[in-house]
Amino acid sequence: MSQTGTLMGFVHRRRRGAELFLLVLALAVGIGAYAAVGLGVEGVVPADLVGYGGWLTGLIVAAHVTVRLVAPYADPVLLPLVAALNGLGLAVLRRLDLTYEANGVAQHTFARQQLTWMTLGVILFIAALFLLRDHRALQRFTYTSGLAGIALLILPFLPGIGRNINGARIWINVAGFSFQPGEVAKVMLVIAFAGYLVLHRDALALAGRRVVFIDLPRGRDLGPILAMFGVSMMVLVLQNDLGSSLLFFGLFLAMLYVATERPGWLVVGGLMFGGGALAAYTFVGNVQRRFDIWLHPMNYYPGTSYQPVEAMFGMGWGGLIGRGLGDGFPERVPFAYSDFILSTIGEELGLTAVMAIVLCYGLIVERALRIALISRDGFGKLMAVGLGAIFALQVFVVVGGVTGLIPLTGLTTPFLSYGGSSLVANWVVIALLLRISDQARRPAPRLDPVDDQAADSESTQVVKLR
Amino acid sequence: MSELTLFLIRMAFLAILWIFVLSAISVIRSDMFGARVPETARGGAPAPERRGKPKKPRRGSPTHLLVVEGDGAGTRAELADAPLLIGRGSDAAIKLDDDYVSTRHARVVASGDEWFVEDLGSTNGTYVGPVRITQPTTIGLGVQVRVGKTILELRK
Numbered sequence: 001m002s003q004t005g006t007l008m009g010f011v012h013r014r015r016r017g018a019e020l021f022l023l024v025l026a027l028a029v030g031i032g033a034y035a036a037v038g039l040g041v042e043g044v045v046p047a048d049l050v051g052y053g054g055w056l057t058g059l060i061v062a063a064h065v066t067v068r069l070v071a072p073y074a075d076p077v078l079l080p081l082v083a084a085l086n087g088l089g090l091a092v093l094r095r096l097d098l099t100y101e102a103n104g105v106a107q108h109t110f111a112r113q114q115l116t117w118m119t120l121g122v123i124l125f126i127a128a129l130f131l132l133r134d135h136r137a138l139q140r141f142t143y144t145s146g147l148a149g150i151a152l153l154i155l156p157f158l159p160g161i162g163r164n165i166n167g168a169r170i171w172i173n174v175a176g177f178s179f180q181p182g183e184v185a186k187v188m189l190v191i192a193f194a195g196y197l198v199l200h201r202d203a204l205a206l207a208g209r210r211v212v213f214i215d216l217p218r219g220r221d222l223g224p225i226l227a228m229f230g231v232s233m234m235v236l237v238l239q240n241d242l243g244s245s246l247l248f249f250g251l252f253l254a255m256l257y258v259a260t261e262r263p264g265w266l267v268v269g270g271l272m273f274g275g276g277a278l279a280a281y282t283f284v285g286n287v288q289r290r291f292d293i294w295l296h297p298m299n300y301y302p303g304t305s306y307q308p309v310e311a312m313f314g315m316g317w318g319g320l321i322g323r324g325l326g327d328g329f330p331e332r333v334p335f336a337y338s339d340f341i342l343s344t345i346g347e348e349l350g351l352t353a354v355m356a357i358v359l360c361y362g363l364i365v366e367r368a369l370r371i372a373l374i375s376r377d378g379f380g381k382l383m384a385v386g387l388g389a390i391f392a393l394q395v396f397v398v399v400g401g402v403t404g405l406i407p408l409t410g411l412t413t414p415f416l417s418y419g420g421s422s423l424v425a426n427w428v429v430i431a432l433l434l435r436i437s438d439q440a441r442r443p444a445p446r447l448d449p450v451d452d453q454a455a456d457s458e459s460t461q462v463v464k465l466r
Numbered sequence: 467m468s469e470l471t472l473f474l475i476r477m478a479f480l481a482i483l484w485i486f487v488l489s490a491i492s493v494i495r496s497d498m499f500g501a502r503v504p505e506t507a508r509g510g511a512p513a514p515e516r517r518g519k520p521k522k523p524r525r526g527s528p529t530h531l532l533v534v535e536g537d538g539a540g541t542r543a544e545l546a547d548a549p550l551l552i553g554r555g556s557d558a559a560i561k562l563d564d565d566y567v568s569t570r571h572a573r574v575v576a577s578g579d580e581w582f583v584e585d586l587g588s589t590n591g592t593y594v595g596p597v598r599i600t601q602p603t604t605i606g607l608g609v610q611v612r613v614g615k616t617i618l619e620l621r622k
Contacts, residue, residue, distance in 0.1 A: 025486040324476040
């Protein structure tokens with residue numbers, strides 16, 4: 001398995017040129033969207049287009065040069081996908097800002113703040129690639145990062161710095177900056193799960209008793225990770241953060257399944273999820289209301305279901321190709337800049353653009369799984385699967401919620417919606433994925449083949465004596 | 467700004483978006499199988515420059531492999547003679563008298579400036595730190611490599 005690449009007779013090319021080409025297109029998407037926003041809302045090309053475009057180009061070029069220098073074999077598609085999504089998100093935020101400003105809404109500098117956060121994200125991306133030359137070094141921090149993840153999750157409960165915003169206690173406020181530590185905790189827990197599972201996966205898969213139709217692993221093998229998982233779930237439930245608890249649960253299940261190769265885990269997980277959802281539905285009023293709103297949104301309009309229904313109106317009005325940037329009314333949807341940014345895009349750019357965006361996310365997940373497939377070490381495989389699973393689940397939960405496929409739970413749309421912590425954490429996630437893929441795609445060191453026969457054949461050699 | 471212009475702008479933007487997505491997919495498609503390895507590189511014949519004079523070791527690079535723990539503690543082998551075979555067999559550069567070591571257990575080889583340890587299908591495995599290796603793994607100065615009950619290190 002480790003030699004798949006060489007056995008099939010190929011090595012991965014570096015493809016940095018292809019990456020550059022895609023990045024130019026991604027910048028065209030981002031800057032083009034910004035120009036279209038100016039033209040659509042104000043009727044003129046925005047005055048700061050050159051400055052803005054230059055800044056964005058500078059960030060992307062810096063990221064690209066870093067990849068060329070320190071991860072030359074890394075995947076060529078991930079960075080452009082992220083750049084395009086981030087650029088498009090910035091433009092849509094700018095579009096909302098202009099309307100908020102015209103309507104006299106107090107907060108109307110989302111795009112500017114997001115650009116600051118993106119700058120920080122790219123700096124951390126570059127730092128991560130420079131400092132972390134081999135992702136296997138992270139394996140040493142299995143328990144440390146598990147503890148750090150849980151500590152980060154607990155931070156919002158601390159009286160001094162914790163903040164309760166919109167009913168969820170998931171924020172901390174330090175020196176005037178709000179931050180969601182859960183976004184970073186996600187990455188920490190992926191590292192912890194991967195590091196633990198890669199060492200214990202054989203024990204988890206093989207040792208233990210068979211109960212009904214699945215092999216239950218021994219308590220001492222499953223214990224530590226179950227504790228880590230249980231604590232984080234409890235914290236999230238206490239914080240009233242449904243979306244994140246769903247995310248962590250799915251992440252844990254996906255990694256356990258991939259590590260042990262036992263489909264039984266999916267059955268158990270599915271049952272647990274069903275049971276948990278039923279219990280939550282019965283006992284937590286909040287959940288029941290969300291289900292009701294999901295099933296009969298029109299019964300509660302205009303009332304508790306104002307937000308999802310307005311989003312549906314918007315997307316319906318947008319239709320196949322949208323109203324055009326600046327010609328819709330996305331500001332009618334509360335939180336159009338964060339959780340509901342996809343409804344803004346659906347209204348103004350239509351299904352065509354939403355499909356392109358969903359496809360972009362799909363490609364990011366595909367690349368993550370591909371990296372997991374070709375990675376030569378188990379830790380890298382599990383980490384790539386975990387990071388890919390986070391993306392897949394998060395996009396599914398938020399896009400499904402906005403479009404009415406599943407009940408609504410609040411989560412950020414990675415790279416698109418306004419939110420500094422999420423943006424910064426996701427840039428680091430991409431740096432980690434690129435690091436793993438650089439290791440995976442780098443041709444295996446060419447070592448001289450072992451001449452096994454040499455030793456044996458010596459005894460039967462004809463020795464010429466002179 | 468006329469309705470038509472705005473419509474054209476919208477269409478142009480959607481076109482750019484999809485051109486980007488389709489280009490990304492086409493890069494993925496062409497990346498699927500990578501580049502063919504030229505026959506010369508696959509044939510196993512090492513490139514000529516590797517047979518040349520051994521490069522002068524840089525300052526700070528390891529010079530020998532030392533058994534630091536186990537029965538044969540203190541045994542050393544010069545890296546200049548690489549590749550070094552580790553095992554119980556008589557042809558091993560580091561011959562270990564350890565029941566948990568296979569006849570041809572592992573070897574230490576150079577590739578470029580880096581040193582690699584590679585497991586040769588041993589029964590009990592080769593460990594770098596706590597991790598059992600499944601592929602050639604880089605080792606630096608002072609990294610502990612465990613075979614059987616024996617621990618080896620690269621030293622200056």
